[in-house]
Amino acid sequence: MERVNEAMSRVKTLIGMEVEDPEAQEANASLIEDFxxxxxxxxxxxxxxxxxCFVAGVACTLLSMIVFLNPIKFATMFTLGNLLALGSTAFLMGPKRQMRLMVDPVRVYATGVYIGSIIIALLCALYVRSKLLTLLAIILEFGSLVWYSLSYIPFARSxxxxxxxxxFDTEF
Structure with a gap:
């Protein structure tokens, strides 16, 4: 049984979940930790x-391609899919650890641009209702999603x- 528990703790560590330590849990007695x-x-x-959550996110993103010619509906579905896919990883590693990783100095700017582009895309789609601005915001959102995702792969952004x-080097 001990080997099974040890194997489970290794699996939890590999997928990013925090391994439960009973002594450490007793030490943190704050209200939030208790909750x-x-x-x-x-x-x-x-x-x-x-x-x-991940399947729902991918489904929303793929379904957004059906309404590609209507940028407002596309932006809403694409952004919802991105948010669901991003939120799905919170189930694996926990929301606290995910937030800590998102504001890590390595990816804090990528996170800021990504979240900002999500907000801009939704504002352009739902309030401004400009197809051109919505399309530009979606391009920005997609680019920032790629850049944010690359921040989790060592040396990928460089x-x-x-x-x-x-x-794009123009020197001849």
Whole structure:
């Protein structure tokens, strides 16, 4: 049984979940920590939550392609899909750890631009109702999503930057 528990803790560590330490849990007695401790999910519930949220996010993103010619509906569906897919990872690692990773100095600017582009896309689609501005905001959102995602892969952003610089180098 001990080997099974050790294997489960390794799996939890690999997928980004925090391994439960009873002594550390007793030390944190604040109200928020107490609330979080009482609202924990099992590993199976976390995986189900991740799968449902991720599939819903991908479905919204793919369904947004159907209404591509209507930028307002497209922006709403595409943004909802991005938010669901982003929220799905909170099931695996927990919202507290995800927020900590999002504001990590390595990706704080990418996170800011990504969240800002989501807000701009929704504002352009729902309030301004300008097709051109909505389309530009969606392009910004997609680019910032790619840049934000690359921040989780070591050296990926520097590699993409070098490739783009080589492609768009105008010196002959």
């Amino acid at each position: 979080n401790r009482n609202c924990t999910l099992s590993t199976k519930q976390r995986l189900y939550g991740f799968a449902v 590699m993409v930057s070098k490739v783009l610089m080589a492609c």
